Amino acid sequence: MIHTYNITGMTCDGCRAKVEKSLHTIEGIKAKVSLNPPTATITMEKHISIEKLQEALSAAGKYTIEMSKVEVIEYSETNKATEKSCCSTPSHHHKKESTLPSNAQAKYYCPMHCEGEKVYDKAGDCPVCGMDLVKASELTVSKTQYTCPMHPEVIQEDPGSCPICGMDLVAMEPSESEDQKTYTDLVKKMKIAVVFTVPIFIIAMIDMAHNNPLLQLMDSAKWNWVQLIFSLPVVFYACWIFFVRAWKSIITWNLNMFTLIGIGTGVSFLFSLVGMFFPDIFPSEFKTEHGTVLLYFEATTVILTLVLLGQLLEARAHSQTSGAIKELLKLAPTEATLVSEGSDKVISIHDIKKGDLLRVKPGDKIPVDGKITDGESSIDEAMITGEPIPVDKKKDDIIIAGTINGNKSFVMIAEKVGSETLLSQIVQMVNDASRSRAPIQKLADSIAKYFVPTVVIISLITFLIWANFGPEPALVYGFINAIAVLIIACPCALGLATPMSVMVGVGKGAQSGVLIKNAEALENMNKVNVLITDKTGTITEGKPSVEKIYSTNNSDTDLLQSIASLNQYSEHPLAQAVVNFAKSKSISLIEVKDFEAVAGKGVTGTVSNKKVALGNKKLMEQVKATVSEDLENKIIAEQKLGKTVSYIAVDGIAVGFVSILDAIKESSAAAIKELMRQGVEVIMLTGDNENTAKAVADELGLASYKAGCLPEDKLKEIKKLQAEGKIVAMAGDGINDAPALAQADIGIAMGTGTDVAIESAKITLVKGDLLGIVKAKNLSHAVMKNIKQNLFFAFFYNVLGVPIAAGVLYPFFGILLSPMIAALAMSFSSVSVIVNALRLKNLKL
Template sequence: METNSKILTIPLEGVHSEHCALIVDDTLAKTDGVVTHKVELNNQQAKIEVDPKQFKLAQLTSTIRDLGYDITTVKKSFPVEGMTCASCAVSVESILSFEEGIISSVVNYANATATVEYVPGIAKPENFKKAIQSIGYDLIITESESQEDEIAERHNEQFTALKRRTIAAAVFTLPVFVIGMFFMDMPYGNWIMWVFSTPVLFWFGKSFFINACKQLKHRKANMDTLVALSTGIAYLFSVFNTLNPEFWHSRGLHAHVYFEAATVVITFILLGKVLEERAKGNTASAIKKLVGLQPKTVIRLMKDGQQEEVKISSVILGDVLLAKPGEKIAVDGKVLSGSSFVDESMISGEPIPVAKNPNDTVFAGTINQKGSLQYTAQKIGSETLLAQIITMVQNAQGSKAPVQKLVDKIAGIFVPIVLVISILTLLVWVIFGGENGLTHGLLAMVTVLVIACPCALGLATPTAIMVGVGKGAEKGILIKDAESLELAKKVDTVIFDKTGTITEGKPSVVASLWKEAQPNHIAALYSIELQSEHPLAEAVVAQYSGTMPQPVSDFESITGFGVKATIDGEIYFVGNKRLLNENTITIDTHYAEFIAKHAELAHTLLYFAKGNTLLAILAVADKIKETSIAAVSELQKQGIEVIMLTGDNEETAASVAKTVGLNRFKASVLPEDKLAFIKTLQSEGKIVAMVGDGINDSAALAQANVSIAMGKGSDIAMDVAHMTIISSDLMKVPQAILLSKQTVATIKQNLFWAFIYNVIGIPIAAGILYPVNGFLLSPMIAGAAMALSSVSVVGNSLRLKLKK
């Protein structure tokens, strides 16, 4: 074994046979940097010897996943402390990417978090923390029940300390500014300014110099570097001129000092940080509101009837809990006794309270109204709907929109470029600036370093994403990532599933026509549908509830057609017309009028046959949602084509399409047909959004550019989807697209002003206007402009909250 090689144990998922193990082993053999390899099937792991210089774990993980297997990883978000600009986020992300065992890392400057996917056992959060600390930041890796409160408390303490430093710096800066601007020739003026400016730079502003030094050790640079260089150069130059004024006097020049510029810059930047932190706190208000919905304690009912108040963390599954009028529901559960109305607006976005009676479901964080409810705990901790919503919103706010990748690249090289520009500025002034070239050059160099801050650039995208995702959550629209929020504005085609999406998804039997309504036939139909998981089967079971079930054998679900089963040696079929055709079952003229009537009414027809004989046809109706018509109309007003795909028959689909105002639909489609249809639209250049709720929609949802699931649908659909409409109200779909348009417009505005600020500011700071009109920008004004640029970007993002 080579001395520089390492042995890694890679946990695998989905490798369940020798064949699978051989495929993974062959992949390892072809992977760069892998010296030896062995897949252990029993332990579901691979032991590999690697050359760290060549081996890339992220690349191997991607390859393994492409094969249909997986490497077990953990994805967690850690709070990051000490970041002051976008370059800081790039530095933290860069240092994490070199840590062993990390698959990916995303650092969000706006909400100060690092989301890391890593392989447990190889990577350790303790190592992440050490790496981050080495470049002047910190990572919070400890977890506790009160972690959110502790982090908030630490942030408040740091924010309070920042305000105090800013106020103190302003107090010490004021006399320096007054003397430097109005009494520059007063006796001992330079010495007085030196005394007052020293604590401003090296005590109240010491963090800039400390962080700049830490960055330098790792050959990196950020905003602290610019601030430390600019104010440090101005300070040292002023100290030299205070101690050795004759050096310049002997050359016929005045010994200028710039103590006021250095102190005012520090004070303005500190003030900008105060305003920025306050504004950034407002962008995360949606998360704060959601977290605030979680109650701290709950009343638990003991077996002897006694009540005790306990912490939420001590609640276990099956506990019986009490919600008094006005109290919050503590966990997800089922009502045992009592009746009331519960305000679920904070989760669903719907303002009307929902009636709750025994056997109804209640959700954590919702507010009980007038009555008392006793409910049993069914989901606790991170499993509750509220906890999942909070996690989804946090992940979405921490994710990066595609445009952010370009911004990050620019931020990563921005500071070095500015340093080069500042040096060139000094050289040009020294060479071409005449007798005051050096002093003007130093001033211009300092001004360039001060004005060129990447903060506004770094805040442009994430603050808008945070506000947009938060606003969506408040309206009952859960957005999984920033990329889908950015892409939704481009959608030109929306595809709706019918059942559970356009309709309520709660069908019921409204009519039936039997050839001979014999009890054994009804019992056979009831027994077969009792085995089926199809929504229409529930309607049949509900219609004939109370019937004595019969033993069913050879039950077979035929996707897109229906079911086939055997009872007492007889073969029965329950399904659509295609099922009859496939099994050569003819439809008597006895049923013709019934079929025509209910097809025209958009009722789904369910055919029940024994052998080759049709026994009955049942008409099943699924009510169209009240908002479906308005949602379709609103999307069409936005210039979006709306199409319905359904597994129902042509007649039913046509009737529903006509009712909601659709010009285009496809009926009798299987899950694979939906997938193929979306692929066809995409090949034509369409940006497709798929809206569905069922397992059969999951493939189509995964294929769509933007996928939207109904909150009352299947978990698989919601897992696959980019967005989830909690209330299943279709009007939320055009709202989501409009929110995307507003968010992207805000991002573009932010980026425009951030770029234009630097494009205009840097040349002016360098002195490009001096030959024209003698104007030379003061570092003090540059410092104020830099601080205001960040605040203006965050303020523009906050305007999203006010938009309808």
């Protein structure tokens, strides 16, 4: 098999040769590397993971490897030299490190995504950055169990009565969530830390008074022993995890925030211990007027307690960032009413099967996706589409799981259950996207890599400068300021700046009916300056209806029967409109032979031994059908009214046409106007004819449009615009749009369209409305602004804080920063980033 990869980091032919040579060190592969473009074409005897390839490149230098956007896969077995494009569905697929794997549910990941999609089975801390691992959201509704209030040993899956006492079973309370457990554990440790830290702090502060009243009770040496004893629970229990993380970070050389905290507080604590037991080894400037060494137990414990407070606040704030997923999960009911053998039975949602008839009562949540089979009602779909006005639904209308029934009852048939429902797909997409990495995060990652070593070096330089050039006691000043530099620096604020905003932003989009596949799409949507849009189902309702059938010599009934029979095999909405029109006239469908759907043109087949073709003018040219001048004039007149007209040819002669009206969505004009106001060029590409396209474009105020576009024409137009340096978004809803959606920088699928289109797109609009693109654009702008605010805050905080801690203001203003104040500032820096990200929850889209 052959794969194409992108290589970054190569700057010359020497780099190219080095990369090629390093790849050849892996057994079983042959590599050909090019510098322009920077790609590697690798032939493998068997599958080799991208991680192993990266390992070989890392040994050679600072090179990275990733799958190419358009991958070529060749198999040497039965189908040699088979090429797959990004529009195809390759049978061998590499998943990017942008999202968690689908089996990551109930596992743990790092909120800074230090190791891409890697997850862990148990709670703990990240081996790279040291932060608490976060539990991935459960993507399915937990199965409710029932128990007897008098006999707790009775537990069953369904509601009912207790087999022992006959009492009604009650739903068991859900167990405490992992987020809550982490938070509860931190609260417990925080209480212990405060109880022991406050007395130490008081003792140290009173000791600075001129007439220390505590010395009347005991001498200063004994009070030092009290401070030591009180500090032990703080250091070795409540905050011991910080030292464990610091040690891990050093031995693995994944230096992070806890490296700095561990070094700073560890040095302070060890200095204090040595000062107590071996005071004679210290010079006089480290000693008090009583002859004892200046100890820093209060600094150690206060700093650790403040860092613990920051972790506590961060845990509380972080749980809110995944609130959108939790709210979406709450939409799914746990029970449904099954209609079986003339009676109703309450069952678990997990027991619903395709084809089951379910009764939905007033106020109930729709349990699964399906259709109404009996009755009608109004459905509140705001939680899925973001639209507050309830939608009237009648027999055969589609209804979505998680939406809420109005004040009428109806019966529905289950069509999609479990993970197939739109709600489940939304939750999965939101979960994946919220864990993905935006390109802008590479900046923070690059800086964080060198951040900690730089801070440690600055800390050492600070000590040396103060020790040699500072006022007396110079060593004390040097020691204190060096500790302050270590404590105030916060690489976590940099690391959290992007993922927190992405998580909240993606969740906000889902609640507004805008589903975003990954963070890259969220970032790039803000850069889009050209929107390519399809017409049918995108600008128009996508619910075409037949206006009239015109025939030159045959009866309208016979002609309608022929074209409806032909269209019964087509998935196109125009075809369905013809079939529905025939059914409304009680016309039966007959057998069709040699059916063929000609992409972008129409359909052909043999009906009643006659060759019938139904489609646009290009199809007529393809089947070499003769079109009379009178018929052509009649068709043009219909097209100028904005109607879609399909020619009908029988045995090579055009004998009539079908005129179809597909109303323009009320929101299309407003959406296009707003996008153009924001500087986005909107271009309509449609397979429809010039006259119909012009009528629609004129009504919408569109200056740019192209008619008669085949799927390959749309693809070429997008490539042309991209070659001009444009960032192109493509909005469509059909199978024919899938290649264009995949090629565009941002593919936008209408949620009302086909699964293929949705799979090819990076953004899906649940409501299938162009106003959703405006929402996506506004959301992208707000998220990117929020990320930049976070990054600025993190950069500015460290650029300003580290020099102040080092003492640059002392020569001018006499200001020094206490390590305890530095700890407080550091603790709140990460919390501030998360709180700023949470502001996106209140965004008006």
